[in-house]
Amino acid sequence: MSRPIIEISNLVKRYEMGDEEVYALRDVSLTIGTNEYVAIMGPSGSGKSTLMNMLGCLDTPSSGTYLFNGENVREMDDDDLAEIRNREIGFVFQTFNLLPRATALQNVELPLVYSGSSKEERRRRAEDALTRVQLADRMTHRPNELSGGQRQRVAIARAIVTAPSIILADEPTGNLDTKTGHDIMALFRELWQAGNTVILVTHEEDIARHAMRIIRLRDGRIESDTTNPDA
Amino acid sequence: MRRRSEIAESVRIAVESLRMNLLRSILTTSGVVVGVVLVVVMGWTIGGLDAIWEQTISIIGKDMLYIDKWSWSGGGNWRLMEARKDITLRQAQLLSERMESAESVMPVVRLWSGSVVRGNTSLRCGILGTTTEYGQTSSAELSSGRFFTSTEDYQNAKVVILGEGVAKSLFSGEDPIGQTIKIISEPYRIIGVIKKRGFLFMDFVDNQVVIPLESFRSTVGMFERSVSVGIKTGNEKMVDIVRTEAIGHMRAIRNVPPGQDNDFSINEMQAFDEQVKNIRVGIWVVGMGLTILAFVVGSIGIMNIMYVSVTERTKEIGVRKAIGARRSSILMQFLIESAMLCVIGALIAFPIAQLIVGSARFLAVDVLDQEWATVVSPLIPLDLLGIAVSVSIVVGLAAGLLPALKASRLDPVEALRFEQ
Structure with missing residues (x-):
């Protein structure tokens, strides 16, 4: 197996809801290596969003260990987490989450603003990223001047611009029509083939089928973890 | 970065x-x-x-002290000041003789409203009688002509220096120097005009004429007139020393027993x-x-x-x-x-x-x-x-x-x- 990026063991996420304790994740163990293409599936309430937040270092576990590239995420403070998200993780959201008043180029440059790249480097890398998602001719457009598919491409360009260790996509086709959704999935496949590690979170079988490995969650536990026979 | x-x-x-x-x-x-x-x-x-x-x-000058019966600032007890004896010309002269730290001492007497006439034009304005030393103070900076001399004062010369307002009212543009006006029916020759100094609530300083003390005595009279004693310290830093000396002399001159308050006021710009x-x-x-x-x-x-x-x-x-x-x-x-x-x-x-x-x-x-x-x-x-x-x-x-x-x-x- 390739070098592990994500090593999770006995992960638990507990929320206090009034007097009650709610378990979003109970005892999840999981390893994901470089250049894997993984889909995390499950019905709503299965804990897949929580798991995605954990994987994306947006949230920290209640117990268990999460090693990201060998570093213990549970021991990180807010700024460490921000830095690891900035450097190592590229997020793609269902609703794109672009800044509405910024151009495509400015949106893609944003992670580099927080990592402190020079203006020239930001510009160059953002242009590269937009070119890779076939939006070289839309750089100065604002989100409201772009179609849904194009917006998601801008979001993907933003996710890959820092050359992160993983690309984490949460229902990336949820707001797109089938045809556009397929185009986006083709783009993810391309990125995977180019050596990226891609993790999809979805509840759609059609989408999950694009991945090489499918992890199914139910009630906060891993129900199955299989290699995708179709892929 | x-x-x-x-x-x-x-x-x-x-x-x-x-x-x-x-x-x-x-x-x-x-x-x-x-x-x-x-x-x-x-x-x-x-x-x-x-x-x-x-x-x-700058109208009066920071280096000037005035000893008066009244306090300028309006402070103090009005009745007490009213009851004070007038400051006489004799007292002013004694003070002048005794003062050592001051540059000069000059008595100033005032008629607040007297008539000044040129031809058919008459005007009511302040009439101020003083000695030649007043010419050295910033109140008497001239725009033209000259101040009177001690000889003119001594000889009771009928010469006058006009305030800027008076010159404007009576002569409006003409050169007043050498011309004659009547002050309370006596003819006076104009020898100088004081620069415009009046300012805000101090307008009255432009609406007065200055004549020698002796001429004032003969034209206006000294009856029941309290003299104001101007003291030019010559230097702002000297004000405190001069004030202390003046108070001492003045108390002695006016026989103020020790322990009693001054029966005169020291007026200066500092009060304002x-x-x-x-x-x-x-x-x-x-x-x-x-x-x-x-x-x-x-x-x-x-x-x-x-x-x-x-x-x-x-x-x-x-x-x-x-x-x-x-x-x-x-x-x-x-x-x-x-x-x-x-x-x-x-x-x-x-x-x-x-x-x-x-x-x-x-x-x-x-x-x-x-x-x-x-x-x-x-x-x-x-x-x-x-x-x-x-x-x-x-x-x-x-x-x-x-x-x-x-x-x-x-x-x-x-x-x-x-x-x-």
Whole structure:
């Protein structure tokens, strides 16, 4: 197996809801290596969003260990987490989450603003990223001047611009029509083939089928973890 | 490096956000606008007051003391002063002989309203009798001619020096030197004109004529007239020494028993200094009070709008955090926006303040024809602008702190889930 990026063991996420304790994740163990293409599936309430937040270092576990590239995420403070998200993780959201008043180029440059790249480097890398998602001719457009598919491409360009260790996509086709959704999935496949590690979170079988490995969650536990026979 | 790109980004976001909500931003800053206008106008007023006061002080001169029956400042017990014996010419002369620290001592007697006639034109004005030493004081700086000599005084010469107002009224443009006027029916030859000195509430100094003491005695008379003794110290630093010496001599001359209060008043510009200081403090206190009030109200408005801004942009904050914005980045972003709001307020305030200041001066100088107002600057002083901008930045940072902290502490998961 390739070098592990994500090593999770006995992960638990507990929320206090009034007097009650709610378990979003109970005892999840999981390893994901470089250049894997993984889909995390499950019905709503299965804990897949929580798991995605954990994987994306947006949230920290209640117990268990999460090693990201060998570093213990549970021991990180807010700024460490921000830095690891900035450097190592590229997020793609269902609703794109672009800044509405910024151009495509400015949106893609944003992670580099927080990592402190020079203006020239930001510009160059953002242009590269937009070119890779076939939006070289839309750089100065604002989100409201772009179609849904194009917006998601801008979001993907933003996710890959820092050359992160993983690309984490949460229902990336949820707001797109089938045809556009397929185009986006083709783009993810391309990125995977180019050596990226891609993790999809979805509840759609059609989408999950694009991945090489499918992890199914139910009630906060891993129900199955299989290699995708179709892929 | 990272900081610099983040600051640039913050400024870009702030400008954009303010531009998107232009009307809201401008309305929000109104408290700050009022505050800045107040600070600037107050500063200008105090500056103007100082300039006017400087001018006023120069009428009499900071190096002059006057010993009088009455106190100029109006302080003290009126009845007690009323009961004081008049200061006689003899006492003034004794003081003059005994004073050692002063440059010169001169008796001054006044008729507050006497008639002065040229041809068919008559005028009521002050008539002042004094000795030649008065010519050395700043009250008697001449615009033309000369002051009278001690010989002229001694010889009871009928010569007169006109105040600027009198010269204007009687001669309007003509050269009065060498001409003759009648003072209480006696003809006097004009030998000099005093520069315009009158100022604000000191207008009367221009509306008087100065004649030698001996001539005053013969023309006006000394009956029941308390003499004012002018003492020129020659040097501002000498004032304290001269005052102490004069009080000592004067008490001896007027036989004031030890332990009893002086039965005369020492008048000097310093007495007015105190009053001007009070006015200054008054303006400052009232102005500061209003300014603080305006800034407090203004900062509450800004805090409020910043909270709105944070809430509106919860999702954006979530996105920024997800892609790597640190707490401090978010904090800075909102602080810069809030400080910028206040700076915009200050920028709006400057032209308003300038308009107020400019119109006030225009009204005083050009419409009401108040010459004293010309010494007041028609422009807002630059240092005030600097202070106003700094104060508004501080107010902006203070007002934005809580909303910015709230934004920086948002949980990225919660924030990303937020829908408007």
